[in-house]
Amino acid sequence: MTKITVYGAGSWGTALAVAMGKAGHEVVLLGRNPQEMSLMDERRENLHYLPGVTLPETVQPSVDITELEDTDMLILSVPSHSVRETAQRIRSFLKKETIVVNTAKGLEERSHKRLSEVLTEELPNNSIVVLSGPSHAEEVGKDMPTTVVVASHDTKAAEAVQDVMMTPNFRVYTNPDTIGVELGGAFKNIIALCAGFAEGLGFGDNTKAALMTRGIAEITRLGVAMGGNPLTFAGLSGVGDLIVTCTSQHSRNRRAGVALGQGKPLDQVLQEVGMVVEGIRTTKVAFELSRQYGISMPIVEQAYQVIFEGTDPKVAVSALMMRGKKHEIEEVAQIAMENSAYNTRLQRND
DSSP states (O other), rough: OOOOEEOOOOOHHHHHHHHHHHHHEEEEEEEHHHHHHHHHHHHHHETTTEEEEEOOOOEEHHHOGGGGGGGEEEEEOSSSGGHHHHHHHHHGGTTOOOOOEOOOOOOTTTTTTTHHHHHHHHOOTSSEEEEEOOHHHHHTTTTTOOOEEOOSOOOOOOOOOHHHHHHHTEEEEEEOHHHHHHHHHHHHHHHHHHHHHHHHHTTTTTHHHHOOOOOOOHHHHHHTTTOGGGGGSSSIIIIIIHHHHHHTTOOOOHHHHHHHTOOOOHHHHHHHHOOOOOHHHHHHHHHHHHHHTOOOOOOHHHHHHHHHHHOOOOHHHHHHHOOOOOOOOHHHHHHHHHHHHHHHHHHHHH
């Protein structure tokens, strides 16, 4: 048995607490609203964020931050824009042996830093592991078979998380490419918004398939420029997460995109979704990063225009379709060359 604290009692934090509790671990689900956590303890259910999923007796809802003092593994499940603030709030309670697992999929808006970089700055004494992959809370909470990936600069920490979190229905892979795993998980939300735009406009499967395929090409280009392994984007945190987020009824990014495609204003859309839509902030960051690195990202650029400049989604789709002619195979060859260059860099570092 391992003592696990899940900080953040939203849908994903609750689902992970349930999965770890069912695996036999002692789990504290830490929230900040005393009334909500008390109700959750009484009803054994997160009525607001994950209704219909029963909390096992091994999961204890709490607002007592001192629970962190003797925890072996902290699963951080807060929105990307809250990661730094949360780390600052909890760092004095953590022992240096505690492994911190970040589950948010985004980047820090002002600094453009990956969240593992933010956590390393704020929690320098702790090993930081990131978790990503195609994993909706609604399905994990109901014990449906799911696979995820964890990555860390500390290989032993990643393997320890794999050992603790692996269950018969929650399979955990490891990947040494922290950069690629984080960026794949963050950037796919932008493409899911665009898939939603297309659905809201009444377009069909052809359009969605095109956006997903060309979207992963854009994500890979920028991810490699930022130091990621191109092959990572063909894995769970890239193609895997992209598929589920672009197609699932549970995807808040897709749902937000549908509403925007139907012409609803952004404020109304966010209110209707009722939870954080990470792709909105990430679109702005990715657009700025594409300019910084000189990377062509036409889908991201049009998403930015729709969300932040008020461009009609139909105009954005037309702009994408009428771009200059390209050879798809040239990009495939470029990715292969980038993978070779990435492997060469790794060998030199060794």
